[in-house]
């Protein structure tokens with residue numbers, strides 16, 4: 526053997542054969558092993574190495590050989606489908622070269638087994654398909670965006686926001702219209718801190734706007750991903766609209782009286798504490814008004830509890846109509862109600878109370894038991910040097926209310 530084999534780079538992924546008219550002149554062991562043979566000797570004992578090439582590829586191989594030997598074609602790189610001893614198909618990359626072998630031209634072929642690369646590629650495609658099935662089948666919405674321009678979304682995300690399909694969403698220039706304007710600032714801020722690496726994951730809850738303008742509540746998890754070689758933001762969302770509505774209903778139920786839809790005593794007390802402190806800190810006027818329906822027990826007894834309820838509801842509607850945005854009203858209990866009038870002095874509060882008293886007296890409540898009329902008694906108190914805590918403010922209003930009742934009902938009394 527010449528020094529030729531010593532110059533060869535021996536690598537398990539490369540094999541070398543030298544042939545003339547496909548008659549093997551030299552082979553290394555790697556080449557032999559690619560095709561399932563023990564060693565080079567097995568290859569050299571073949572009559573033709575065409576045996577290693579798929580019959581369908583024989584014409585191509587023979588033509589290529591002729592073209593190369595005659596100089597018609599320059600040596601090059603080609604892929605072949607070969608077959609090993611067990612008839613398994615191998616995909617190989619062949620690098621052809623014309624060399625001088627014992628005084629005559631021969632063809633040297635270096636082959637590289639590509640089966641492994643093909644297998645890796647096939648597995649990659651399979652795992653991509655598997656990933657795709659997972660993402661598409663997910664009930665979580667998944668979106669990837671770069672500065673709010675959508676790059677990818679799954680079906681669940683598109684559906685959550687009312688898009689016909691994923692493409693319809695991806696055709697949008699930006700996803701910002703899906704975010705209510707009051708959440709834009711937060712969305713930009715969160716995105717900036719993710720991209721800057723200040724935060725690795727951000728969890729939030731946000732309102733979304735669907736294509737048809739309806740609202741969806743979502744729980745969001747955002748993080749950065751590399752998408753097509755560039756940094757982007759991935760959002761995973763779960764639709765929490767039902768939970769949010771339930772939460773809102775529960776909150777409403779805790780804060781608002783079911784019958785009259787006025788603030789409950791607890792919710793009223795919280796607001797009263799805030800307003801009272803604010804008024805004290807800013808030396809603002811503040812008045813408290815206690816209202817009690819006159820002879821309500823008789824209304825109930827004569828017309829039934831249901832009609833009594835109607836009276837309470839009508840009272841609530843009329844009272845609310847008489848109030849400013851900044852005033853608030855609560856049901857103190859039974860047929861008793863309480864109002865807070867911020868930035869209102871005693872004189873004005875009295876006028877407001879008298880107007881309400883008159884309006885309610887003219888009201889007719891239509892019930893199953895007939896048309897009912899009723900009156901109220903009102904007590905008014907105000908924040909002052911002497912009245913410097915909530916308890917006193919309320920007890921002063923209560924005293925005034927008692928006075929109004931005592932003086933004959935259907936009237937307003939002011940705490941002295």
Ligand SMILES: Nc1nc2c(ncn2[C@@H]2O[C@H](COP(=O)(O)OP(=O)(O)OP(=O)(O)O)[C@@H](O)[C@H]2O)c(=O)[nH]1
Pocket residue numbers: 784817818819820821822823825829830831832833834837858859860930
């Ligand atoms: N229909 C109805 N009645 C209620 C409700 N809550 C309390 N009441 C009734 O309201 C009545 C309140 O009556 P009282 O506080 O005794 O006083 P009144 O009859 O209004 O008499 P004066 O306050 O002196 O004018 C009671 O009979 C309660 O049972 C309610 O939600 N619906």
